[in-house]
Amino acid sequence: MDMKTRVTGEVNVVELSGRFDTNTVPPVAAWLEQVTSTPGARVLVNLASTTFVDSTALAILVQALKRCQQLQGDLFLCGLRRPVYVIFELTRLDKAFNIFVDEEHALRAFSN
Amino acid sequence: MLVALLSSQYPRFAALAESWLALGATAFGIWQEGRPLVYWPAGHRLVKPALVAPIARGDQELGDLRVAGLSGIAYERRLRADAQLISYLLQLENELQLMTADLVTSQDQQLALYRLTHAMRDHVTVDETLEAIVAEAVRMVKAESGYAMFVPGADQEPLLVQQPAGTLHDEQAWRLYWQGQARERELQLPETAGDLKDQGVFNLLHVPIRVRGAVMAGLGLLNRPGGFDAPAIKLTRAIADQASAQIERMLLYQERFHQAKLRTEMELARRVQLELLPRSLPRVPGLDIYANSRPAYQVGGDFFDFICAEGRPFVFSIGDVTGKGLSAALLMTMTRTAIHSKAQFMPCPTPEAVMRQSNEDLYNDFTRVGVFATAFVGQYAPGNQKLTYANAGHSPVIYRPRDGEPMLLRADSTAIGILPVSHCRNQMLRMAPGDLLIVATDGFSEARAPDEELFGVERLLELVEQLHTGDARQIAASLFDATDSFCQGQEQDDDQTLVVIKGAAS
Numbered sequence: 001m002d003m004k005t006r007v008t009g010e011v012n013v014v015e016l017s018g019r020f021d022t023n024t025v026p027p028v029a030a031w032l033e034q035v036t037s038t039p040g041a042r043v044l045v046n047l048a049s050t051t052f053v054d055s056t057a058l059a060i061l062v063q064a065l066k067r068c069q070q071l072q073g074d075l076f077l078c079g080l081r082r083p084v085y086v087i088f089e090l091t092r093l094d095k096a097f098n099i100f101v102d103e104e105h106a107l108r109a110f111s112n
Numbered sequence: 113m114l115v116a117l118l119s120s121q122y123p124r125f126a127a128l129a130e131s132w133l134a135l136g137a138t139a140f141g142i143w144q145e146g147r148p149l150v151y152w153p154a155g156h157r158l159v160k161p162a163l164v165a166p167i168a169r170g171d172q173e174l175g176d177l178r179v180a181g182l183s184g185i186a187y188e189r190r191l192r193a194d195a196q197l198i199s200y201l202l203q204l205e206n207e208l209q210l211m212t213a214d215l216v217t218s219q220d221q222q223l224a225l226y227r228l229t230h231a232m233r234d235h236v237t238v239d240e241t242l243e244a245i246v247a248e249a250v251r252m253v254k255a256e257s258g259y260a261m262f263v264p265g266a267d268q269e270p271l272l273v274q275q276p277a278g279t280l281h282d283e284q285a286w287r288l289y290w291q292g293q294a295r296e297r298e299l300q301l302p303e304t305a306g307d308l309k310d311q312g313v314f315n316l317l318h319v320p321i322r323v324r325g326a327v328m329a330g331l332g333l334l335n336r337p338g339g340f341d342a343p344a345i346k347l348t349r350a351i352a353d354q355a356s357a358q359i360e361r362m363l364l365y366q367e368r369f370h371q372a373k374l375r376t377e378m379e380l381a382r383r384v385q386l387e388l389l390p391r392s393l394p395r396v397p398g399l400d401i402y403a404n405s406r407p408a409y410q411v412g413g414d415f416f417d418f419i420c421a422e423g424r425p426f427v428f429s430i431g432d433v434t435g436k437g438l439s440a441a442l443l444m445t446m447t448r449t450a451i452h453s454k455a456q457f458m459p460c461p462t463p464e465a466v467m468r469q470s471n472e473d474l475y476n477d478f479t480r481v482g483v484f485a486t487a488f489v490g491q492y493a494p495g496n497q498k499l500t501y502a503n504a505g506h507s508p509v510i511y512r513p514r515d516g517e518p519m520l521l522r523a524d525s526t527a528i529g530i531l532p533v534s535h536c537r538n539q540m541l542r543m544a545p546g547d548l549l550i551v552a553t554d555g556f557s558e559a560r561a562p563d564e565e566l567f568g569v570e571r572l573l574e575l576v577e578q579l580h581t582g583d584a585r586q587i588a589a590s591l592f593d594a595t596d597s598f599c600q601g602q603e604q605d606d607d608q609t610l611v612v613i614k615g616a617a618s
Contacts, residue, residue, distance in 0.1 A: 091523050
């Protein structure tokens, strides 16, 4: 898995490519913990190049989402490929996350 | 020293005197610092001798030999030769004394080092060990004060102990540590260390300590009367070597202790998990039921449960709490208990109601500790061949109607603890003879082969299609066997739990 982070406007963006699973979670978890601990943080996880997400990765995303929301921030997802989206649908996490088709739509939603 | 030699060798000096007297001398004596020490014959003090020869050690004059009544170059040479012989004897005597003193010091130091090793055996923390090293080093090297420090791995705080506390500012001690680390050998009071001198440090010795091949610790001693001479440096190095061995021993002990603690925690978690699982399978008319759970080495938070109460519908649950170890086992207990008590005591315990109420009870606690739990609750009332269920984020759930293909059932709500309000709804499944429901945990779908490939839901669906004719126990056993053979002996990453329910003739 490859992980690229950047800041676009006020939004912390991370792009994850390849498999996002138990083996690749630690650096993503550390980054999410850091950026979501700031009150009002806006975080976008771009999964456009992510091929697979396992339960550990889902747990990390949920923890980050809840931590963000507790501090009046928000965490969005974008660009989910069909196999990854199915995992969110199966576990109904599509109801918990705001999921956008691409980064542009997600960033626009943050600015609204 | 001359007096000591005279005392120990008096008969030989007396014989020397007799030989001079026999040669014709009227008197023979030995003087020191202008006073007679001994003389023959008694009463002749040799105040005005005819011959005098100095007894010396190096440039230092220790005394002289005196003869009266004889003169001439030959006697003078002989007396000088006697004096030189005595000087040589004195020199040997002196060297012998120094060697004896060295031997005694060396024995003392060996004994002290032995005591140091012995004294440090009881210490199990780095702090205690450093305190003991500094105390013993100060005592043995006779310094006024000392310090020791240890820089462990990146995730631990560096340690510094000083005796007495506050002798140096912490940054001064750490500066010496880094200088010692850079040089990898001992250093004495740096000439540029004006601030140390201002603090009353008139001499100092810092010895770097190697731990596991790298400089990770240091020992410093301050203000030794007479300075740090070669024996003091040698002794401090020996103490530093002992400290190195002790720190390595203690690190090994701590690692073993940590591993043992982890093993105990895992064992406890495994026992909590297994003890809480139902000990027998329920007998429900119209259903063939089998369930099993196999904890991983790093126990996860899987559970399954049956609630069979007189006059109430049969309820079963299966779930998976995020995380591993004892914390996951404890949170699993909370989840299982919340679902169990609601299913047992609520007036109308439909799966939807049980799930909604459980989410309400657990949401705040789960949010605080940052976890969530997927859960599946099913309910079956004999007679109507229908199973009602609610699924909070749980996967994989596979249903194979007797006359159709296996299908994955989607959850109807997010897992417990994610949203404050559960959106669970009662769902219905036909459970007539031959219909099959398999609720497993992700330990199956995410089982790994040695090449990291996952077992995946597709393989599960194919297997269910192959196995659907067997009874519940056979299907479960084949699923466990299939994942085992897929993993090829690879250690199980996560718990594997499943409930297999098959419609049967009542």
